[in-house]
Amino acid sequence: MAGNRASRVVCAVALVVPSLIAGAGAGTTGRVAGSAGPTLATRPVERETAAARPSEWDEAQRILVAEFGISEEQARANVESQAARTMFREVIVSELGETFAGFRFDPATGVLAVLTTNPDRDVTTVERRADQYGVEVGVIGAEFSYTDLAELARQATAGGLGVPAEEIVSAQIDDKTNTVTVYVLPERLAALQRSGSHDPVVRLAAHVDEAVDEGRASDQN
Numbered sequence: 001m002a003g004n005r006a007s008r009v010v011c012a013v014a015l016v017v018p019s020l021i022a023g024a025g026a027g028t029t030g031r032v033a034g035s036a037g038p039t040l041a042t043r044p045v046e047r048e049t050a051a052a053r054p055s056e057w058d059e060a061q062r063i064l065v066a067e068f069g070i071s072e073e074q075a076r077a078n079v080e081s082q083a084a085r086t087m088f089r090e091v092i093v094s095e096l097g098e099t100f101a102g103f104r105f106d107p108a109t110g111v112l113a114v115l116t117t118n119p120d121r122d123v124t125t126v127e128r129r130a131d132q133y134g135v136e137v138g139v140i141g142a143e144f145s146y147t148d149l150a151e152l153a154r155q156a157t158a159g160g161l162g163v164p165a166e167e168i169v170s171a172q173i174d175d176k177t178n179t180v181t182v183y184v185l186p187e188r189l190a191a192l193q194r195s196g197s198h199d200p201v202v203r204l205a206a207h208v209d210e211a212v213d214e215g216r217a218s219d220q221n
Contacts, residue, residue, distance in 0.1 A: 068108060074109075088130065089103060091129050102146060115175065116145075143178060150173060162198035167188055180203070184205075
């Protein structure tokens, strides 16, 4: 499947910082863009010493700078705070439960936004855990919880959200945009988009079979 540049970076640094930019999106410092509820004041990220960092982290920093155009200082802060964000994410998923809707991480600011269907209630939990783990966070209100999105993805695969089942290659949760991405064959994408028959929660995208593409390239050589 076609991936965005965030997913490419995740693959590139998977052995070093596996969740460094998982959920990279459009978060901002201070008041998070698109927030439907209260947001949190940020606090400085607790950094490890340079001597304690594995040499592989330097490569992860270079990749972040190249992919996102951020400063070396910000890239270093992102890498050094990755472990704390990972622990924070795991706790938040567990504690928010049915209202949890996803995460968005902004590499340019180091802010991890938490999506929830009940921001007014959950902001207290998020704030307490952010302080505990020393991460910079924001809160964004979302229409669908992660559980809702999982059910919607199931319905989409079965053809229940306006895209015929026979047209669908796969369906995938996109918690960053609070939608379901439905992948179809590239040659059918334009026609299905023009039909406008799919549910608003569905985002149509072209499926790319990289193995097939590589095979075709080999046949032509």
